Amino acid sequence: MAAQPLLIAGGWRPASELSATFRAEDPTTGEAIGAEFPINGAADVEAAIAAAAAVADELAQTPPEQIAAFLEAYADGIERDAEALVALAHAETALPAETRLAKVELPRTSGQLRQAARAVRSFSWTQPVIDTAAGLRSHRAPLHKPVLVFGPNNFPFAFNAIAGSDFASAIAARNPVIAKAHPSHPATSERLAQLAHAALREAGLPAAAVQMLYRFDASLGLKLAADPRLGAIGFTGGRSTGLALKAAADAAGVPAYLELSSVNPVFLLPGALAERGAALAQEFFSSCTMGSGQFCTNPGVVVVPRGADGDAFIAAAAAHFAAAAPGVLFSRGVLDHLQRGVDTLRKAGATTLAGGAAAEPGYRYQPTLLQVDAAQFLHAPHALQTEAFGPVGLLVRADDVAQMAALAAAFEGNLTGTLYSAADGSDAAAWAHVAGALRPRVGRLIGNRMPTGVAVSPAMNHGGPYPSTGHPGFTAVGLPAAIQRFTALHCYDHVPDGQLPPELRDRNPGGVARQIDGHWCVDDVDARTPAA
Structure with a gap:
């Protein structure tokens, strides 16, 4: 079977060096499907x-x-x-x-x-910026180089x-x-x-x-x-x-x-658990197993206070995980990486509440729920933040709000961090305490919803501190x-108006938003008024 062509230099052409090929696989069976595709050599690159x-x-x-x-x-x-x-x-x-x-x-x-x-x-x-007094104008421009x-x-x-x-x-x-x-x-x-x-x-x-x-x-x-x-x-x-x-x-x-990578910590504050613990267990399970957990915003770690409400939440979550069918993963590589991640969590002190094993046919893994004590997490924070990319969640039991804040401060950089609070405002002080430690460690701070899902909005930050x-x-x-x-x-710097990019010139016929002398506007620069 001939390998599929490459899109290079404006046209579709065969690989110039064809030492090997590969095919996609059906994750539900593990069998190769479809056409042969080239593994590219140095000449094509x-x-x-x-x-x-x-x-x-x-x-x-x-x-x-x-x-x-x-x-x-x-x-x-x-x-x-x-x-x-x-x-x-x-x-x-x-x-x-x-x-x-x-x-x-x-x-x-x-x-x-x-x-x-x-x-x-x-x-x-x-982002055009004009400083008439200094004679400076700046904007963001193309790199004049390719992006890989x-x-x-x-x-x-x-x-x-x-x-x-x-x-x-x-x-x-x-x-x-x-x-x-x-x-x-x-x-x-x-x-x-x-x-x-x-x-x-x-x-x-x-x-x-x-x-x-x-x-x-x-x-x-x-x-x-x-x-x-x-x-x-x-x-x-x-x-x-x-x-x-x-x-x-x-x-x-x-x-x-x-x-x-990101484990996207979720903190369940005491009032929220007392108010709607069963609903939160269902919400967590649904988010953690959506798409077989293969999201970079999957809720990988959930911090749960000790007490009767926390116990009830964990029992409900464990029941959901135990009753669910194994999720299909993208590939053998994803399955192997997930198994290594779960093994690392277990070696660091986590115990299994539900799932924890691969399944067949194809590339499948049981929805898995693990648990660890907050003190153990604080003892081995790096290992217990290992990303298990798949339908896997780690519950961390905290003694009180102060320990929840200590856990927040121990997290590496993440894409998201979530806090659930009570509707009656009873968690306000706890929110402030935990959020203060969590805010510098996440790109997006979320209130009362699981992190899975990223809106395509001008206000979105899908980023965060290292290593997310x-x-x-x-x-x-x-x-x-x-x-x-x-x-x-x-x-x-003092470049004549006619030689400037269009959005930096005195006239602004297109109504581009520009910062002129510290103020955002769509006005023309008044070239008749000398710079102060």
Whole structure:
């Protein structure tokens, strides 16, 4: 069987070096399915980066309307092809076709692309700043270099390297993208790349503005990450892989924006437990096992106060976990990683309340609930924060609110942290005490809801302190903020008006929001008034 072609330098072509191939697998059976895809060699990787670098300056000068037109045409193409895309993604990931892929993730993906198009037209991502007194004007601008995007296994659409948030953000900033598809869903990625390529040609963008590779070995990935022709890297995936790529990129001065791991601690305050403990047990179980727990915002650790209400919550949660069928995981690799994570938690002192074993056929794991005492957690906080990526939750029993705050202070950086409080306000003091310790350790602080799910909103922060991400100042979701990762800050010092980028000139016919002398407005700069 011939291997599928690659999207390189504006066209589909066979791999120039074909030492090996791979196929997707059906997670429900573990059997290989679909076409053969190439494992790329150094020549293909070099061809992609050379082609992207060659068009970087041209793309940076492309009119914003062309970029926006591409993003919208691509969104339209995805929606027209929704039935075929959902079928492919369902076969390769076993994610629910209707409830997850068709009704949630695919609309989110096309919606992100359209939000990126709006950000392009409004210039909102450029953040223009004008200081008339100093004669300075600055904005965020393209990198004039390619962006390398690594897609994860758990979102075949919304975080796909050729369609997701990183992709939309990098293209919106007018940077070429080299997409590294995830091997768990190559056929889905291939179809998305075909749609992207068609939209690119329709919009008249440079042919090599969008390229895709399927797979290459780790050493070649590290070599690529260290290539100084890259402007930035966007990565979502496992911590060890991400940090290895970051180390290689750092050595070459290439910024790497990483989403790595998170256990997303949840704190159940005493009043909330007394008020609605049974409902919280159901909510926790549903969140922890949704999508077989394969979310970066899965509630991996729940802190529960001692006492009768806490005991009742744990009994109810354990019953839910014990009664549930094993969840299907994406791959053998995910299953192996999950088993190692559970073993680490047990060795560090956690005991099993429900589940705790793999199941067949395919790649399945029992919904698993573990428990540990707060004192033991504080004794071994690093091991007991091991991410178990799957339907696994760890309960931590705390003596009182003071110990809950001590636990909050012991957490590593996380994407989210949640506090549940009573509706009558009786937990107000406890909230303040625990939240004060938790707030610096999470990107998003959540009240009275589980963390699973990330709204695509301009106000969203899908990021956080290390090790949840590689940098606490950026988000992977939410436009225009997510675009800023793939930009450079350009300053103009007494440059003549006609030589400035459009959004920094005196006239503002497009109504771009700009900060002029400390005030945000859509006004023209009054060139007739001398700077004070």
